[in-house]
Amino acid sequence: MSLYDLGRGPVKLFFKLFHRIEYIGIEHFDAIDPKDGILICSNHVSNFDPPAVGAGCPRRLSFMAKEELFKVPLLKQLITKLHAFPIKRGAGDRQALKMAIKIVNEGGTLIMFPEGHRMKEGKLGKGQPGVGFITLKSNAVVVPVAIIGRFKLFQKTKIVYGQPIDVSIARAEKQKAAEVTLEIMNHIQALIDQHS
Template structure:
């Protein structure tokens, strides 16, 4: 068993009963090929929650500051995270993300770029649209719904992959593609909240 699977098992055994996690739509998750997993962002616990509920290992972009803490850097690197500089165009992070998708892995991304303080979905950043347009990866919307209060149910809803073909064919801008993805995340939030 690799470290990712081991860590997933440990974290799952703690968080699942604590937050009474309900997973909806995991069967829609593509079984193979590159997947761009796009979720709303309401808590620092969102990455581990996606990590234990998604059917496949996830590679996350994580804020660069986390990689400055030696022990944490080793841990999150082992769990497939890679750094991104926030507030600027980080070419290295974009290249790494494209490579993850081209190799047929899952890239987990929070299009809002930072946590939403009020739980409402904010405008997404163009980076997610860039990945969606520049690769043939399946784009899977995800909604995390709940308060992260102990023993109060938390829902993780995986939507069907979004058909990005029309946007790729009309050479849409990354901003347009991001807005389209955000509509799908909002639709899941509205449907399951």
């Protein structure tokens, strides 16, 4: 059993006890073929986002992390065992994009935060085109996720997993990555509006 699998239960319990976390929409994963890769796209409010979303997701997640984190030896070992890989933020990192596409095309599940950084104001920021690029260049099922709340101690936080987004037309028409990203961001905003 991997470190990821061992940690999932305790992490989920931590969030339920200390952040009164409520997971909504987990059943949407039941409709996705277990062989299909999944691209989870979520708003980004806290450093807690990856483990909180991962604890509620029935699939094992991979995620990108800023390359600076991989320069700290112990942290590098830990996050690598938790299926993280480095990305150079703000640089259009082709290696990271290729790795992301490979993960989902091989049936893995990748979480991305299209805003590229935490939004401290709590409002949804502008999505970066990389998530649209990965959507267009892969066969991934795209699942929007909304994190509602700020992970304050003993205050309720919701994580809402939306229904998969139909991106078949975008792929067939070879839409621009920025347009696909905008569509994904609109789905995340709709989940925030519906569950706030």
